[in-house]
Amino acid sequence: MIKKHHIIVTMVACLFFAQATINAQEFPIAVGNDSTFSGGAVYGGHNGLVAIYGDSNSPYTINAQLIGYPGNLIGSRISLNDIGVFPGAIPIFDGTNYFLVWREFNGTLKGQFIDTAGNLLGFSFSIATNLATSRPGTFNIARGDTVFLVTFIKSDNHLYGQIISKSGNLIGSQIQISIGSARENAVAFDGSNFLVAWVDGDNNKDIYGQFVSKSGTLVGGNFLIDGGPYYSDNPVSLAFDGTKYLLAYHETTDDTSYFVKWTLLGKFISTSGTIDGTITICDTTKLPFLPSVAFDGTNYLITWTQFLDGNMMGRFYNTFGAPIDTPFVIFGPLNNKIPVGGVGFGGGSYLAVATRCNSEFSDGDVYGRFITPLVIKDMDNLILRLYLDYTTPYNNSVTIEYDLPKGCYVTLRIYNILGQEIATLMSGFSLAGPHTIQWNTSRLSGGLYFCSLETNSAVVTQKLILPR
Numbered sequence: 001m002i003k004k005h006h007i008i009v010t011m012v013a014c015l016f017f018a019q020a021t022i023n024a025q026e027f028p029i030a031v032g033n034d035s036t037f038s039g040g041a042v043y044g045g046h047n048g049l050v051a052i053y054g055d056s057n058s059p060y061t062i063n064a065q066l067i068g069y070p071g072n073l074i075g076s077r078i079s080l081n082d083i084g085v086f087p088g089a090i091p092i093f094d095g096t097n098y099f100l101v102w103r104e105f106n107g108t109l110k111g112q113f114i115d116t117a118g119n120l121l122g123f124s125f126s127i128a129t130n131l132a133t134s135r136p137g138t139f140n141i142a143r144g145d146t147v148f149l150v151t152f153i154k155s156d157n158h159l160y161g162q163i164i165s166k167s168g169n170l171i172g173s174q175i176q177i178s179i180g181s182a183r184e185n186a187v188a189f190d191g192s193n194f195l196v197a198w199v200d201g202d203n204n205k206d207i208y209g210q211f212v213s214k215s216g217t218l219v220g221g222n223f224l225i226d227g228g229p230y231y232s233d234n235p236v237s238l239a240f241d242g243t244k245y246l247l248a249y250h251e252t253t254d255d256t257s258y259f260v261k262w263t264l265l266g267k268f269i270s271t272s273g274t275i276d277g278t279i280t281i282c283d284t285t286k287l288p289f290l291p292s293v294a295f296d297g298t299n300y301l302i303t304w305t306q307f308l309d310g311n312m313m314g315r316f317y318n319t320f321g322a323p324i325d326t327p328f329v330i331f332g333p334l335n336n337k338i339p340v341g342g343v344g345f346g347g348g349s350y351l352a353v354a355t356r357c358n359s360e361f362s363d364g365d366v367y368g369r370f371i372t373p374l375v376i377k378d379m380d381n382l383i384l385r386l387y388l389d390y391t392t393p394y395n396n397s398v399t400i401e402y403d404l405p406k407g408c409y410v411t412l413r414i415y416n417i418l419g420q421e422i423a424t425l426m427s428g429f430s431l432a433g434p435h436t437i438q439w440n441t442s443r444l445s446g447g448l449y450f451c452s453l454e455t456n457s458a459v460v461t462q463k464l465i466l467p468r
Contacts (some may be wrong), residue, residue, distance in 0.1 A: 001188040003264075005087070005104075006031060006040050008307050014410065015155045018054075024069070024070035024071050024369060024370040024371075025070075025369070026071070026331060026367050026368065026369040027067075027071030027342060027367065027369070028034070028071070028332065028365070028366075029050050029065055029072075029366040029367060029368050030050075030052045030053070030054075030055075030063075030065065030069065030077075030365065030366040031366065031367075032056075032325040033056075033312070033375070034054060034055055034056040035054050035059050035362055035363050035364055036052050036053060036054045036055065036355070036364050036365065036366050037052070037053040037054060037088060037355045037357065037364045037366070038050055038051055038052055038065065038084065038087070038088070038091075038341065038353050038354075038355050038366045039051045039053060039087035039088040039090050039091075039097055039102075039367065040090045040091050040342065040344070040353070041067075041091065041343075041344060041351055041353040042091050042092055042093045042098065042344055042351070043069075043093075043132075043344065043346045043347050043349060043351040043370075044093045044095070044322075044346050044347050045346065045347025045348060046116055046299070046347070047067060047068050047116055048064050048065050048066070048067045048068070048069075048113065048303075048351055048355055049065070049066055049067070049091050049093070049098045050064065050065045050091075050348075050366065051063075051064055051068055051088055051089040051090065051091045051100060051442075052064060052065055052077065052087070052088065052363075052366060053084075053087055053088025054088070054296050054334075055077065055114065056355055058083060059236075060083040060084060060085075060105075061079065061082075061083055062080040062083065062084050062088055062100075063075070063077050063078060063080065063081065063088075063091050063392070064078040064091065064098070064114060064118075064391075065077055065078065066078070066116075066118050066366060067368060068136075069347075069349065069370060071368060071369070071370065071371055072299065073228065074118070075118050076451060078102075078114065078118050078120075078392070080100065080102075080112050080120070080124060080344060082102070082104065082105050082110060082124060083105070084102040084103055084110070085102075085103050085104070085105060085106065085133075085388055086361075088102055089101060089102035090102070090140065090141055091137070091396055092141050092142070092143050092148065093143075093346060094143055094148070094166050095205065095449040096115075096116075096166070096215065096278060097113050097115050097116070097121060098111050098113065098114040098115075098116070099112075099114075099141070099143075099148065100112050100113075100114065101127065101139060101141050101150055103131055103138060103139055103152075104215045105129050105133075107131040107132070107133055107154050107155065107280075108126055108128070108129050108131070109126070109128040109129070109131055109139055109150070110113050110124045110125065110126060110127065110334070111124065111125055111126075111127050111150070111164070111168065112124040112125075113141070113355065115330075116183045117177060118261055119318055122168065122236075123154065127150055127152075127162055127164065127170070127412065128150075128152050128160065128162060128174060130154050130155045131153060131154055131155065132153045132154060132155050132157055133155075135153045135182075135183050136184060137153075137155065137184030137199075137203065137235055137458070138152055138153040139151060139152040139153070139154075140186055140187050141187065142187040142188050142194055143189065144189045144214050144295065145191070145214075146165075146187075146192045146196065146214065146288070147163050147164060147165055147166070147171065147214055147370050148165075148166070148346075149161055149163055149164075149187055149189075149194045149196075150162050150163040150164060151177065151185050151187050151196055152247070152348075153182055153183070153185070153201075154277075155181065157201050157464075158176055158178050158179075158180070158181060158182060159176075159178035159180035159182035159185055159196070159198050159223060160174045160176055160177060160243060161174065161175040161176045161177050161187075161194075161212055161216070161343060162175070162197065163175075163215070164175050165218040170228075171215075171216060172216040172454050173216075174213070175212060175216050175217070175218065177196050177198075177210050177212065177218070177222075178198060178208065178210070178233055178425070179222050179224060179285050180200060180201070180202060180208075180222075181200070181201030181202050181299050181430065182198040182199070182200065182208075183198065183199045183201045183204070183233065184198065184199045184203045184233070184234060184235045184236055185197065185198035185199070185201075185236065185315055186236045186237055186238035186247070187194070187238065188238040188239055188240045189240065189311060190240045190271050190342055190366065191240075192213075192214075193211045193212060193213055193214070194211065194212045194213075194214075195210075195211055195237055195240075195269065195271075196209065196210050196211075196212060196243055197209045197210055197225060197236055197247050197269075198236070199232050199233055199234075199236065203226065204232065204233035205227070205230060205232055205233075205376075206221070206224060206226065206227050206232075207225045207226040207227075207232055207236065207247070207249060207398060208223065208224060208225060208266075209220050209222070209223050209225045209269065209273060210222050210223070211249075211271075211273065213300070220263075220273065223265060223273045224413070225247060225269060225275065226249065226251070226265075226267060230251045230253055231250075231251070231252050232249055232250050232251050232252075233250075234249075234250040234262065234290070234296075235250075235290060235291075236248065236249045236250075236431075237249075237291055237292045237293045238293070239293045239294055239295045239300065239301065240295065241262045241295045242295075242297075243271075243319065244268050244269060244270050244271065244276055244319075245268065245269040245270075245448075246267070246268055246269075246293055246295075246300055246321075247267045247293075248264060248265070248266050248281060248291035248292070248293045248302060249264070249265055249266075249267070249291070250264060250265075250289070250291075251263050251264075251265055252263045252265070252284075253444075254284075255460045258268060259307075260288075261284040261287060262284065262287075262288060262289060263280065263282070263283050263288075263338050263418055264280070264281035264282045264286050264288045264289075264291045264304055264322065265278055265279065265280055265281060266278065266280075266291075266293070266302070266317075266419075268288045268321060268399060272305075274296050275320055275406060277417055277448070278417065279317070279321040279417070279418055279419035280418040280419050280420055281302055281304065281315075281419070281456065282306070282327075283306055286306040286307075286308045286309075287306060287307035287308045288304045288305065288306050288307075288313075289305050289306075289307060289340070290304060290305050290340055290341075290342070291303070291304045291341030292304070292341070292343050293343075294344050294345040294350060295345060296345045296371065296373040297373075298374070299317060299318055299319070299324065299373065299374055300313055300316065300317045300318075300319070300450075301304075301314055301315070301316055301317075301345070301350055301371065302314070302316075302317060302400050303330060303342060303343045303352060305338065305339060305340050305354075310332065310333030311329045311330075311331070311332050311333070311339075312329070312330045312332075312339040312341060312352075312354050313327045313328065313329060313330065313333040313463045314328055314329075314330045314338070314343070314352070314371065315327040315328070316374055317419070318461055319464060320450060320461065321417070321419055321445055321450075322419065322450040322452060322461045323415070323419055323452075323463060324374065325374070325459065329344075329351050330354070330369055330371070331354045331356070331369065332356060333351070333356070333457070334356050334365075335356075336358070337356035337357055337358060337363070337364075337365065338352035338357065338358075338359075339355065339367070340354060340355055340357065340361070340382050340467070341353050341354030341355055341435050343371070345373075347371065348373075349371065349373075350369075350370065350371040350372075350373065351369075351370055352368065352369045352370075352371060353365055353366065353367070353368045353369075354366075374426070395443075396442050396466070397438055397439060397440050397441060398438070398439040398441055398464070399437075399438055399439075400425065400436070400437045400438075400451060401414065401434060401435065401436050401437075402434070402435055402453055403433065403434045403435075404431070404432050404433065404435070404455075405432060406432045407429065407430065407431045407432045408427050408429070408430065408455045409428065409430075409455065410427075410428065410430040410453065410454070411424065411426065411427045411453075411454040412424070412426035412428070412437060412451070412453050412454075412457055413425070413426040413452045414428075414449055414450070414451055414452075414464075415449065415450040415452060415455070416441065416447075416449055416450075417448050417449070422444075422449075423439065425437050425439055426467070441466055444466060445451070445466075446465075446467055447465070447466060447467060448463060448464070449463075449464045449465075450462070450463060450464065451464050
């Protein structure tokens with residue numbers, strides 16, 4: 001007798017997300033004959049601040065510029081009265097003031113607070129000395145609920161951290177975070193602890209993580225986030241979605257070409273350090289570089305630069321890691337300069353900032369653009385029903401049923417756990433009412449997949465587990 005197993009997963013949804021829109025034009029922040037670069041930007045709702053490296057006096061000056069929504073400059077350039085190394089300062093907002101961190105040429109890590117009116121609060125102060133001068137990505141910063149954690153690589157090539165209060169006081173001693181050498185690093189906060197992630201400085205392949213408490217103590221030990229034989233020696237980016245972290249990073253199997261072809265990947269990491277899955281953000285065909293990830297309370301926005309066409313792209317992902325729209329252009333090339341930059345979220349809006357520069361990352365001009373999160377809309381009980389029917393061990397199939405409250409254009413896609421589309425089951429107009437589509441899964445391995453139903457104004461994604 002043939003045994004039948006039926007698994008039904010029904011999702012009734014009233015809230016869905018419209019396609020992403022860039023709701024403001026790009027605007028110039030620091031352009032002209034002088035060469036400038038931006039190490040980052042932050043928007044708090046009242047206004048925002050963009051860190052700028054270089055001005056008409058020197059390409060090494062540390063500056064900042066206040067901006068307003070939807071793209072106006074507020075006041076003149078703010079000088080921090082110092083010079084430093086590329087890419088200048090990294091800014092963060094603590095809810096009241098801005099805090100900028102940069103490295104001087106002598107290896108001293110400095111900090112400076114600025115209020116939302118653009119006034120320097122007190123004087124700049126030293127956070128650490130003897131930073132590595134030959135390592136890339138030597139420092140970073142994240143805000144906890146009451147303190148900052150600043151991370152930095154010292155001359156012994158180990159990664160360290162320093163807890164700093166919102167008043168600028170160093171709390172406790174420096175913390176050695178990495179057991180071995182380190183290079184590019186990122187840090188984020190989960191409400192209880194900070195997670196620091198970094199690329200191994202010896203083999204340039206492994207990526208490690210370490211949790212640090214708000215008091216500046218290590219929580220557990222160093223743990224491996226990504227290992228294997230492939231190089232990952234480029235910047236990493238980290239964000240937290242309320243449940244888990246997402247780390248965006250580079251990986252390549254090509255380490256011999258003059259122009260290395262990278263793949264951009266993402267790793268989900270639990271608050272206990274468990275790896276919860278991997279997604280592919282962009283493969284080698286687009287020649288991607290420099291991913292940046294931010295979270296808006298509902299979805300992730302990941303950005304990257306594509307050397308294939310010279311565009312800085314963006315794409316939204318849900319917290320399962322499934323893409324919920326198509327990649328879109330944030331900044332395009334201009335005057336033979338390619339945009340490189342990143343994105344952050346604050347004050348209800350994403351702020352993307354890019355430096356259009358030449359292949360030597362010089363002769364730069366800084367631009368910004370605001371991006372609206374995916375808009376929630378009411379779709380009147382759109383129903384996505386997944387009906388898994390395993391009639392025999394040799395004829396596995398999935399029956400996917402969905403109901404539409406009104407006729408519309410529908411696309412039904414299947415993605416694997418890497419975020420790669422593996423099947424388009426429907427692409428066309430569907431009448432109102434119930435619909436059924438059969439999907440043959442006999443050639444697929446068991447595991448986690450995502451079924452995504454898209455209309456012209458909504459996207460709904462459901463996990464789908466194929467047992468074997």
